[in-house]
Amino acid sequence: MTGIAELKLDGNAIGGLMLELFGVELTATPCVCAGCGAREEMARLDVYTGAGIVVRCCHCEAVMIRIVQGRGRTWLDLSGAASLELG
Amino acid sequence: MKTLELDVPGWAGHRAGQHVDVRLTAEDGYQAQRSYSIASAPSDGLALTVERLDDGEVSPYLVDEAREGDQLEVRGPIGGYFVWDGTETEPVLLVAGGSGVVPVMAMARHRARIGSTTPMRLIYSSRSWDDVIYRDELETLGIEVFQTLTREQPPGWSGYSRRIDRELLAETAWPASQSPRVYVCGSTRFVDAAADGLLELGYDAGWIRTERFGATG
Numbered sequence: 001m002t003g004i005a006e007l008k009l010d011g012n013a014i015g016g017l018m019l020e021l022f023g024v025e026l027t028a029t030p031c032v033c034a035g036c037g038a039r040e041e042m043a044r045l046d047v048y049t050g051a052g053i054v055v056r057c058c059h060c061e062a063v064m065i066r067i068v069q070g071r072g073r074t075w076l077d078l079s080g081a082a083s084l085e086l087g
Numbered sequence: 088m089k090t091l092e093l094d095v096p097g098w099a100g101h102r103a104g105q106h107v108d109v110r111l112t113a114e115d116g117y118q119a120q121r122s123y124s125i126a127s128a129p130s131d132g133l134a135l136t137v138e139r140l141d142d143g144e145v146s147p148y149l150v151d152e153a154r155e156g157d158q159l160e161v162r163g164p165i166g167g168y169f170v171w172d173g174t175e176t177e178p179v180l181l182v183a184g185g186s187g188v189v190p191v192m193a194m195a196r197h198r199a200r201i202g203s204t205t206p207m208r209l210i211y212s213s214r215s216w217d218d219v220i221y222r223d224e225l226e227t228l229g230i231e232v233f234q235t236l237t238r239e240q241p242p243g244w245s246g247y248s249r250r251i252d253r254e255l256l257a258e259t260a261w262p263a264s265q266s267p268r269v270y271v272c273g274s275t276r277f278v279d280a281a282a283d284g285l286l287e288l289g290y291d292a293g294w295i296r297t298e299r300f301g302a303t304g
Contacts, residue, residue, distance in 0.1 A: 007275075007301075008275050008299065010297065010298065010299045011168075012106070012165075012168065012169055012298045012299070013122060013301065015106070015165040015166050016107075016108035016162050016163060016165045019162070019163075019165055020162065025165070025166070025167045026167075027165070027168040027169070028167035042168075043168035043296070043297075044168075
């Protein structure tokens with residue numbers, strides 16, 4: 001059986017999706033966690049993929065970003081991210 | 088394992104370490120998409136090395152069925168974090184598990200192509216000698232290569248024979264005093280073990296760039 005820890009990817013894995021949604025490369029973009037205030041590049045964040053995508057802070061594990069796609073639409077919840085610093 | 092060379096109209100080039108997303112669409116409209124690291128140096132066009140995963144949705148097609156002239160849907164290049172451009176001055180440590188060697192191979196090839204003298208070391212973990220990707224080319228790149236074979240070793244094997252741990256890293260990695268630039272790529276378990284070992288050796292977390300490969304293909 002695969003444990004949840006082994007399903008963990010990182011922000012590199014959603015680089016293509018972010019490129020499509022935002023039109024810019026985001027894996028090197030600093031993101032600030034609304035929970036603990038840690039600032040890390042998106043590539044360093046924990047990413048879990050399933051029915052949707054959940055991005056968690058790699059320090060406090062708080063949910064920072066949620067993405068769900070379906071019926072030709074994308075739902076993007078950034079409420080756990082205090083900021084994304086676009087270059 | 089197979090390397091595919093892609094000709095993408097309008098391709099603007101890539102950076103060593105980047106990946107692309109490949110999407111396949113079945114006749115009934117069902118789509119499957121996976122990420123594959125770029126294996127080639129930026130000067131050598133776009134080549135992907137794909138590991139065939141038996142229960143995968145994309146890799147069996149790419150490895151077994153794709154033929155010259157077939158068309159694929161490709162998104163990318165992707166990534167601005169796990170990249171090495173060759174202008175950085177720090178010694179480089181590449182740590183790869185299994186097919187995680189593909190993006191760091193692009194860096195080693197890039198170093199050779201541009202004639203860089205930046206010191207570069209590769210620590211590469213495979214299950215067996217037969218699983219070692221780029222086996223012959225590794226010796227021709229002008230970098231130091233340390234290999235470990237974790238499951239099965241050929242007769243007379245003089246390399247390491249265990250999973251990467253702190254002691255193995257202590258014997259092979261640059262000393263922390265050199266402030267190296269580190270790229271670790273492999274499964275989540277591999278990446279965590281390697282990164283933890285390097286931190287225990289005094290490496291700064293900011294020196295270490297990681298990329299985790301998923302178990303779906």
